[in-house]
Amino acid sequence: MDHFLYRHGELYAEDVAVSEIAAEVGTPFYCYSTATLERHFRLFDEALDGMEHLVCYAMKAASNQAILKTLAALGAGMDVVSGGEYARAIAAGVPGDRIVFSGVGKTADEIRATLKGGIRQFNVESEPEMEVINAVALELGVVAPITVRVNPDVDAKTHAKIATGKSENKFGIPISRAKEVYAHAASLPGLKVIGIDVHIGSQLTQLEPFKMAYEKVAALTEELRAEGHEIKRLDLGGGLGIPYTRSNDAPPLPVEYGQLIKDTLGHLNCEIEIEPGRLIAGNAGIMVSKVIYIKEGEDRSFMIIDGAMNDLIRPAMYEAHHDIIPVAEATPGVEKQQYDIVGPVCESGDTFAKERVMDPVGADDLIAFRSAGAYGAVMASEYNSRPLIPEVLVHGDQFAVIRRRPTLDEMINRDTIPEWL
Template identity: 80%
Template structure:
């Protein structure tokens, strides 16, 4: 469920007409719904009711500080994968003891920043990283709390580019080597073992891979405890998918996911961490674009819009589907027409959809790309010297620009020209 609905024939973000936002900030732009963000966070929090738990929002999905503060004020922690995300979370008011640091390539400088600023735990991905973290912690006179990310070799049955739990993926250590690596960690004076970490991928649409992975984690927990390790926290990652197409069968609900966690791991008495990102932010955001031209081709019509692959790269990168709807609702009974919906970037890959049925469109009409809140604005670029587009947060009948569109001068003046030129 989201809060982008038609009212009196106009698409609204909560109680604000999307056309009103377009008139104020121009197109294209991203708009997020506060009510949807909070509702989706609460679904996960409620799903783990009765357990000691923390829902850490995976901020790589959508990292604007206004979004982070909205969720943090509701009780969320944060999962970060870079020092930039760490500092962004701290700037948004998230305390260090509610931030989990993931990622395969943490540098010593990143580790140092997080230790000095406060951190809940590092999710360690390799033996070399473990050694580097121990050195940094000892140099600061600190002890770094860690989980070790294990790779359970489970097929998440998702897109190859977002699968992370198979043996050929770069993430974590093979679960078969876990005992040796935990023994190595236990011998380090700058390291404190607090638990186990696992994350098998993103956009999972069934529970079976989770159940398989969590079963292996349960066995490993018992083994490591028998070895003398104080395993008291299980970081289970994220990955629960969302329905991008309204016609698709819906992925499992957070309540079902929570029941699975309790069934497979509840007997261990561990604190549970989960790191949802897409399901919290995905349907909480839309990208709005304007039709520039209607172009007739050989056997097909093109809608050329002012949004492009640099603004929303998921279709070009993943062949991802986004539901696309007109901002002004069509009259009942109006015949649909198939369009190729494309942007102005000089690549054939700048295509959002092919032969997508829409009511008849013309230049100046507004369209909305649904389910664009996750991996939309955060993956945007200035390719073709196109400025990053604004982000807008809606709260009831109010909206605010939470990242303005830079001017061309601001974008161009970030370059510096050497003296010899």
């Protein structure tokens, strides 16, 4: 469910007409719904009622500080994967003891900054990383709380570029070596082992891969406890998918996911952490663009828009589908048209959809890309010297620009010309 609905013949974001936002900020832009963000967080939080838990929002999905503050006000923790994301979370007012640091390439400088600023735990991905965390902790005179990320060799049945739980993926330590690695961690004086971490991928649409991974984690918990390790926290990652089309089968609901966690891990009396990102932010955002031209090709019509692959790269990078709708609702019964929907970047890859059948539009009409709140703005670039597009947050009948569009001069003036030129 989201809060982008037609009303009075045009698309609204909560109680604000999308066309009103476009008139003020220009196109293209991202628009997020506070009500949808809050609703989706609460679905996860309520799904784990009865268990000690923390829902840590995976910031890589959408990391604007306004989004972070919205979720933090509800009690969310944050899952970060870089020093920059950690700094964003702190700037948004999230306390360090609600921030989990994941990722395979943590540097000594990042580790040092987070230990100084406060951290809930590091999810350790390798033995060399473990050694560096230990050294930095000893240097600072502190003890670093860690979990070890185990790779359960479970096929998440998702896109190859976002699968993380198979043996050939770069993430985690093989679960077959977990006891050896935990024994080594326990010998390092700068570390405090507090739990186990697992994450098998993103955009999962079935519960069975989660079940297989969590059953392996449950067995490992019992084995590690038998060897004297205090395993009090299980970080289960995220990955639950969203429906990118209104016609396909819906992925499992958070309440079903929560029940699976209770069924497979509830007997262990561990604190549970989950790290949803896409399901919280994905359907909470749209990208709005304007049609520049309708170009008639030899065997097709091209809808050329002012949004491009640098603004929303998912279709070019992942062959991802986004429902695309007119902002002005079509007249009932109007004949649908077929378009190749493309942007202005000088690459054939700048294509959002081919042979898409939808309500007809013309030059200067607005269109909206649904389910664009996750991995949209955060993956945008300035390719072709196109400025990053604005982000807007709606709250009831109000909206605010939460990241403005830079001017061309601001973008260009970041370059520095050497003296010899």
